[in-house]
Structures are given as C-alpha cells and as structure tokens.
Amino acid sequence: MEIIRIGMADLGVAKSPDRLRTTGLGSCVGVVLYDVVHKVGGMAHVMLPESSLGKGGQITVGKYADTAIPRLIQEMERAGASVRHMVAKMAGGAQMFAALGNCDTMRIGPRNVEACKKALQSAQIRIVAEDTGGNCGRTIEFDTSTGILQIRTVNQGVKEV
Structure with a gap:
C-alpha cells in the first residue's frame, strides 16, 4: 500500500489498495471521487472556486473547482473508472477569516464548497458524505480499498465517512 500525497492546488488518482492524503484544508x-465498482479513487485540493479568478493566461488546473473536478474525472477514467459509478465526498471549506468580516471576498471556504457542489452536480456525481464549514483546519486520507474517508479536524479528533 502506498500513500499518495496531494499538495495544494493539486490532484491525483489511486487504485486499491493505495491511499490518497492531503493536509492543510482550511478554506x-x-x-474525493470514488468509483465503487473499480475501486479507483481521486482527490483534488481545491483552493478557489473559479478559474476566472486566476491572473494571466496560465492557470493551475487543480487550484479551481471548475477545472479540478472535470480534470479529476478525466484522470480517473484513464485509470479505468467510470463516471456512472462515481460518488463524491468532501471536507474543508472552513471560514478561516470570520473575524475579518462577512464580505463575499472573505467567504472563500463557503464559496469553494458551493463551487465544488456545482461542478459535481454538472457531472451528475452524487455527494454521499460531507464535512465542510466550521472554522478549523482538516487533514483527510482516503482508502481506495474500503471507500472510507478519514477526516482529522484540529481540536475535534478523527471521524470516518
């Protein structure tokens, strides 16, 4: 079993029995996408809701919900997954800057969650588990052999979905 680390603004795919892990999920x-039949998992660490927020002509695909999720689906299909067997799980999207006010530009976490849901809905992928919001950071690890997403939340312990 190998643990594949997904960095910020990154995405990756793994097959059973490997695991996918990302840290530093604040906003x-x-x-996580999972083909339950072929046991292929994918993970994206989405930083911002829309690629239109990017500066210049070159964008990092994994950074934005509207580009990361379609690319993750493509990568998983290349690894043998089928979109019709995929389900989604999400974690993060905390409101890390609540003390700075409630203006829309400071609502990065909630906007990221909304954008991810929109992209998943467009792809007709059902969300089966979610641990989003709040104001604490998270680390997640996905087990492709079981389909279990382990979520470690600062000061709140570990849970599995």
Whole structure:
C-alpha cells in the first residue's frame, strides 16, 4: 500500500489498495471521487472556486473547482473508472477569516464548497458524505480499498465517512 500525497492546488488518482492524503484544508476543499465498482479513487485540493479568478493566461488546473473536478474525472477514467459509478465526498471549506468580516471576498471556504457542489452536480456525481464549514483546519486520507474517508479536524479528533 502506498500513500499518495496531494499538495495544494493539486490532484491525483489511486487504485486499491493505495491511499490518497492531503493536509492543510482550511478554506480549501478536499474533493474525493470514488468509483465503487473499480475501486479507483481521486482527490483534488481545491483552493478557489473559479478559474476566472486566476491572473494571466496560465492557470493551475487543480487550484479551481471548475477545472479540478472535470480534470479529476478525466484522470480517473484513464485509470479505468467510470463516471456512472462515481460518488463524491468532501471536507474543508472552513471560514478561516470570520473575524475579518462577512464580505463575499472573505467567504472563500463557503464559496469553494458551493463551487465544488456545482461542478459535481454538472457531472451528475452524487455527494454521499460531507464535512465542510466550521472554522478549523482538516487533514483527510482516503482508502481506495474500503471507500472510507478519514477526516482529522484540529481540536475535534478523527471521524470516518
């Protein structure tokens, strides 16, 4: 078994029995897709809701919900997954800057969650588990052999979904 680390603004795919892990989910959202039949998993560490927020012509695909999720689906299909067997799990999207006010630009976490849900809905992928919001950071690890997403939340312990 290998643990594949997914960095910020990154995405990756693994097959059973390997695992996917990302750390530092504050306002970022960890999106996990899983083909339950072929036991292929994918994870994206989404930092921002829309690629239109990017500066210049070159964008990092894994950074934005509207580009990361479609690319993750493509990568998983290349690894033998089928979108019709995929389900999604999400964690993160915390409101890390609540003390700075409630203006829309400071609502990065909630906006990331909304954008990820929109992209998943467009792909017709059902969300089966979610641990989003709040104001604490998270680390997630996904086990492709069981389909279990382990979520470690600062000061709140570990849970599995």
